[in-house]
Amino acid sequence: MAVSVQSVTTIEAGVPEIMAVLADVESLVDWSEAHRAVEVREADDDGWPIVVWEQISQYGMTEEMVVRYEWYDGEVSWTLESGTNQMVQNARYVLTDNGDGTTRVVFDLEVELKAKLPGVVVKKAQKHIADVATAGLREEVLRRYG
Numbered sequence: 001m002a003v004s005v006q007s008v009t010t011i012e013a014g015v016p017e018i019m020a021v022l023a024d025v026e027s028l029v030d031w032s033e034a035h036r037a038v039e040v041r042e043a044d045d046d047g048w049p050i051v052v053w054e055q056i057s058q059y060g061m062t063e064e065m066v067v068r069y070e071w072y073d074g075e076v077s078w079t080l081e082s083g084t085n086q087m088v089q090n091a092r093y094v095l096t097d098n099g100d101g102t103t104r105v106v107f108d109l110e111v112e113l114k115a116k117l118p119g120v121v122v123k124k125a126q127k128h129i130a131d132v133a134t135a136g137l138r139e140e141v142l143r144r145y146g
Contacts, residue, residue: 002088002112007130009105011138015074015095017145018103021137022076022093025049025069031140032132034058041066051081059125061085088112093137107133 011018021027028035034056042051048071056063065083069076074096080089089111096104109130 002110004108004110005127005130006109007107007127007134009134009138010098011103011105011141012101013103013141013145014101015097015103018095018105018137018141019074019076021141021144023048023071025052027140028054031136032056033136034129034132036062044071052078058129065089083114085114086111087114091133093133105134105137107137109133 025040026038028038035054036057037053037055039053040049040051041053043049049069051066051068053064053066056065063083063085065086066081067078067089068081069078075092075094077090077092080086083089089109091107091109094106094108096106098104107130
């Protein structure tokens, strides 16, 4: 059964700056403590990453996965194409301009593992990942543009 979690934050930057950091997927190794390696395998004509290989390590588990990104105005989502430990991963950032130089960032994550673990364990790991996905993103955006 898939487990979902959401994390919300406000970043003192505009939507374009945040999207630029999100599009720089290879920098995930610098601001996401779980990411060990990232490689863009396919990009669109404008350079937006489409197919990305990632190696992550968390709670003693190493995962190699390939995800497919979809880019929209103020939104990015990805779905798992293949993974060593996951059957499902759907994730999405939705950015909303607050009109005051800040942006509301909502991160949604849904994961289903191949191995059956107690839902509370999966939920705890997801919550940590979601918090890193928003707090780490915020720190990186402010480092680059703040």
